[in-house]
Amino acid sequence: MSSPQNQISSLTDAVGRLIDAYTSMKARNRELQEKLDAAEEALIEARQANSHNHNTSTPTPAAPALSASELDALVEEIDSCIALLKT
Numbered sequence: 001m002s003s004p005q006n007q008i009s010s011l012t013d014a015v016g017r018l019i020d021a022y023t024s025m026k027a028r029n030r031e032l033q034e035k036l037d038a039a040e041e042a043l044i045e046a047r048q049a050n051s052h053n054h055n056t057s058t059p060t061p062a063a064p065a066l067s068a069s070e071l072d073a074l075v076e077e078i079d080s081c082i083a084l085l086k087t
Contacts, residue, residue: 002010065075
């Protein structure tokens with residue numbers, strides 16, 4: 001059976017090792033959290049850049065204006081279509 005002094009010494013050593021392990025794990029956690037934060041920021045930036053690239057719309061070319069005679073012909077055709085629908 002070990003003496004109380006030996007038991008206290010063993011417990012003190014074990015507590016010291018636990019404190020060292022805790023300190024090491026805390027530092028590693030801080031490093032990993034910094035890497036995670038940087039990765040999340042990079043992901044947000046990549047998503048924004050990707051969203052910006054995909055959201056650019058291509059403007060449709062302007063249709064040439066109809067002349068007065070073409071517009072009259074179109075109106076007449078629409079009128080004849082409506083007349084056919086009514087019969």
